[in-house]
Amino acid sequence: MxxxxxxxxxxxxxxxxxxxxxxxxxxxxxxxxxxxxxxxxxxxxxxxxxxxxxxxxxxxxxxxxxxxxxxxxxxxxxxxxxxxxxxxxxxxxxxxxxxxxxxxxxxxxxxxxxxxxxxxxxxxxxxxxxxxxxxxxxxxxxxxxxxxxxxxxxxxxxxxxxxxxxxxxxxxxxxxxxxxxxxxxxxxxxxxxxxxxxxxxxxxxxxxxxxxxxxxxxxxxxxxxxxxxxxxxxxxxxxxxxxxxxxxxxxxxPRFKEAYIKATKKDVCIIQSPVGLPGRALKNTFLDSVAAGGKHPFSCPWKCLRTCDYKVAPYCIANALVQAKRGNIDHGFVFAGANAWRVxxxxxxxxxxxxxxxxxxxxx
Ligand SMILES: Cc1cc2nc3c(=O)[nH]c(=O)nc-3n(C[C@H](O)[C@H](O)[C@H](O)COP(=O)(O)O)c2cc1C
Missing domain, CATH: 3.20.20.70 (Aldolase class I)
Known part of the structure; x- marks a missing residue:
């Protein structure tokens, strides 16, 4: 090989x-x-x-x-x-x-x-x-x-x-x-x-x-x-x-990677991102709360994304992804491809x- x-x-x-x-x-x-x-x-x-x-x-x-x-x-x-x-x-x-x-x-x-x-x-x-x-x-x-x-x-x-x-x-x-x-x-x-x-x-x-x-x-x-x-x-x-x-x-x-290992096929879901596009991620309590209409209000000092309307967005996607990257998975969420459950x-x-x-x- x-x-x-x-x-x-x-x-x-x-x-x-x-x-x-x-x-x-x-x-x-x-x-x-x-x-x-x-x-x-x-x-x-x-x-x-x-x-x-x-x-x-x-x-x-x-x-x-x-x-x-x-x-x-x-x-x-x-x-x-x-x-x-x-x-x-x-x-x-x-x-x-x-x-x-x-x-x-x-x-x-x-x-x-x-x-x-x-x-x-x-x-x-x-x-x-x-x-x-x-x-x-x-x-x-x-x-x-x-x-x-x-x-x-x-x-x-x-x-x-x-x-x-x-x-x-x-x-x-x-x-x-x-x-x-x-x-x-x-x-x-x-x-x-x-x-x-x-x-x-x-x-x-x-x-x-x-x-x-x-x-x-x-x-x-x-x-x-x-x-x-x-x-x-x-x-x-x-x-x-x-x-x-x-x-x-x-x-x-490592907790971000473990989320892939733990995921089943049913955990892989589509979200509507504040960016204005669909995204693929792993279901968790944070995303459940957003799906149920929960809001995580935030102030935005820089507006990192041109397409994000931070005044109406239910949460700050940058912050949610930073939290997940740091392993605080339930304070944000994990992006993943459709096959992540196979890991x-x-x-x-x-x-x-x-x-x-x-x-x-x-x-x-
Ligand atoms: C955790 C994660 C974060 C990603 N972030 C970005 C990104 O910031 N910009 C981008 O163009 N693509 C991003 N992607 C897409 C990947 O670059 C890649 O094209 C895609 O995941 C390929 O599909 P696969 O995951 O099924 O292999 C991301 C994918 C994952 C899984």
Whole structure:
């Protein structure tokens, strides 16, 4: 069994020995600990920028500065450990999205994954030349071929270039979902349908720019066989979230990971997040109280998400996720993919990747 039994994944000038990306997971779930372990083992390790500054003493006063400072420090910690490929996931819906993109590009992160909104706009520091020739390559996260077209057409017109890869995240993923509730179980929106749709949507742009656009499949991918199926459908790689939560290196408190082990299929539920999107999480007393109409009033000094109306939101999602990351699960809640109930033990990143490679190569 060897790493060479899987195809490599190239995004721009970066080639990962394994076609496996560890999805960015906020708040504080994928920081330098997890990202460096994955990058070291041959995948692409991704730090999530959302809430990264939460432990900075001036977080409440200088929200954006604190986030950008902490983010840069997390990148440095990875770079002290590995030359592997490092990504950063930034939500377009963040109020300091543009500043965070600038900070990540200044730090020469290899790949930026931009989701929870369409990355159509940047600060003036992100020039067309930087998008075309700069160190950092960009991979938007989409949930349809249509979204790819909107992004790529806009970039083509505005910047005379196109992104370097695209992640298509289906309805089985953990965290916020780019679908309407009624689409989540509709077979027409299954990842198996979306991957060929997005691969096809990329073709005219690949032809115009004379380069291939790797499509990365995400959402509900659990085994090596699932990975093989996605590559057979035309994906160049996969992005996994849930499986990487259940690793020793994941940056969450052990109680967060144990919630996955304890979860049964019935515990995996869909919530309406204050962000304005559905999200997939594990049922607990906090979510039960919210479902019963309970409110957890809060004041909001910074408005971290553009789409959150904090005056009417029943709770602060950032605070709920910070509590869960710290292990105070019942003061918040745990985001999880549809397959989280299948997790039965915590392993190392290397053990997880070995298992996936072994299963990928098994016949049948
Ligand atoms: C705990 C958790 C937090 C997540 N946070 C984010 C996030 O902040 N930004 C984002 O784009 N995706 C987020 N995701 C989605 C993952 O990056 C990944 O694409 C998705 O979970 C893949 O599906 P899987 O969990 O079934 O493997 C999160 C997922 C989980 C499980």
């Amino acid at each position: 060897s790493i060479n039994q899987l195809p490599k994944l190239s995004i721009g000038p970066f080639t990962a020995p394994l076609p496996i990306i560890q999805g960015g997971m906020g708040v504080g779930i994928s920081l330098s600990g997890l990202a460096s372990a994955v990058a070291k083992a041959g995948g692409i390790g991704v730090i999530s920028s959302v809430g990264v500054g939460m432990n900075e003493p001036d977080y409440k006063k200088n929200f954006t500065e604190a986030n950008c400072r902490a983010l840069t420090r997390e990148f440095q910690k990875v770079r002290e450990q590995t030359d592997g490929i490092l990504g950063c996931n930034i939500m377009v819906a963040l109020s300091d999205y543009e500043e965070q993109v600038d900070a990540a590009m200044d730090a020469e992160v290899d790949i930026l994954f931009l989701g929870a909104g369409l990355p159509l706009k940047f600060s003036k520091n992100v020039t067309p030349d930087r998008l075309t020739h700069g160190h950092t390559r960009i991979a938007p996260i989409v949930s349809s071929g249509r979204a790819l077209e909107v992004i790529f057409k806009t970039w083509d017109r505005k910047y005379k270039t196109i992104p370097d890869a695209v992640v298509v995240e289906g309805p089985m993923a953990g965290g916020h979902l780019g679908f309407k509730n009624e689409q989540l179980d509709d077979p027409a929106f299954a990842l198996q349908q979306l991957v060929p749709e997005v691969v096809n949507a990329a073709i005219p742009f690949e032809q115009k720019y004379g380069r291939s656009i790797p499509v990365i499949a995400a959402g509900g991918i659990y085994t090596g066989r699932n990975i093989r199926q996605m590559l057979d459908l035309g994906a160049s790689g996969v992005q996994l979230g849930t499986r990487f939560v259940a690793t020793h290196e994941c940056d969450a408190d 039965d033990k915590i392993v190392s990143v290397q053990e997880l990747l070995d298992e996936l490679i072994h299963d990928f190569t098994a016949r049948g």
